[in-house]
Amino acid sequence: MEQRLTWALAACARILRPVVRLALAMGVKHPHLEELLRDVLIEEARRSWHNQGVPNPNLSQLSVTTGLNRKAVTAKVRAIVDPLPHTELSAAAKTFTLWLQMLTQDASFQRLPVTAGDDAPSFETVARMSSRGNVHHRTILDELIRLNMVSETDGVAELTTDGFVPVGDLQSMLAFLGDNGRDHLQAAVSNTLGEQPSMLERAVYARGLSLQECEQIHRLVRQRWSALHRELAHEMSQAVERAPVGAKGRIRVGIYTYYEDEGTPPQAHAAKDEPRK
The missing domain is CATH 1.10.10 (Arc Repressor Mutant, subunit A)
Structure with missing residues (x-):
């Protein structure tokens, strides 16, 4: 023990x-x-x-x-x-994900009119579908613009990033850190304690590389994840549509890369007060 x-x-x-x-x-x-x-x-x-x-x-x-x-x-x-927003419940995140999914089917969807008649593709339509009409499309668009993920010019909205990462919004960044870190550790802890079903939780590690080589591998992972992200977003959207009323299951799939120059590790020592001058 x-x-x-x-x-x-x-x-x-x-x-x-x-x-x-x-x-x-x-x-x-x-x-x-x-x-x-x-x-x-x-x-x-x-x-x-x-x-x-x-x-x-x-x-x-x-x-x-x-x-x-x-x-x-x-x-x-x-x-x-908990004062942080729940990332999976964000209307902006849902709208962004649906829009990104549409983009994989037609590259012209990179730019959408904010509103359009005759059921033509528009940001308003995407926002209404993703939020089930519970949040006004203008509110969602303003939030995505604030997060620097979408731009708007002359009544046209354009995606400016390929991932929902709210850089510049500390509260949202902390919320994503908390949610993603929590579920990553939940999977690892569940596997360590022998709970079922066993969760996918793997990593590949190398030491003795240059920082340039680390960044090259980082770019490779980003490229591969971009394609997998679109595939997963499509599959999850379809699964939500097929799910029976009242279904409570949830899933989060993530990926991470971390690298650093380890250099010389700091020496552990007792803290001492500076002498008064």
């Missing part, structure tokens, strides 16, 4: 390092992270007991599972409030 704890903590340290890097860059301090970790521990403990057939675990059960004292568990009286 002690060895398993050591291994698990080492894995958690690797996972948390980029999370802590993000937190520090955003001004998050130890008390914020401590409170968040406590809340997540309790919520996940409740989920674990629920999955074991105990819908309402008591304070003692939650305390034993998390290692928190009963007072800390009692203080947790409400669910974590």
Whole structure:
């Protein structure tokens, strides 16, 4: 058991390092992270007991599972409030995906009139289909323009990127980071714990390359992903149309590339106060 704890903590340290890097860059301090970790521990403990057939675990059960004292568990009286948007629910993301799918069938759809009569292809039509008429097409178009994914000139909207990456919008970028990172780790954790079905979660690694070679491989991955992205978007759209009313399944398929110049690793040392001058 002690060895398993050591291994698990080492894995958690690797996972948390980029999370802590993000937190520090955003001004998050130890008390914020401590409170968040406590809340997540309790919520996940409740989920674990629920999955074991105990819908309402008591304070003692939650305390034993998390290692928190009963007072800390009692203080947790409400669910974590998530201020970030859910990326899969975005009308702008759905419209962008449908538009990109149409583009694979006809390159002329790169540019669409904002509105058009006689059921001709238009941005308004795409927005209405993707949002099921719940969001006005002008609102969606303004959002895509704000995110620098679409431009508008003389009543014509044009796609300016091939992926829904809201650069320049910190809240949306953090939402995508959270959603994509969460589901990537969900797949890896599910496989590690032996849950079924086994999820696809693979990576290829090489060391000893130049940064130029890394970037060349990065470009290759982008090119291959672009084609696969269109195919997946089409298949998912068709699957949604075929799904029975009330279907609750969800799926996220992603890909990532990361490279860096490792250089000389920093030496670990104890922090010292600067001498007063």
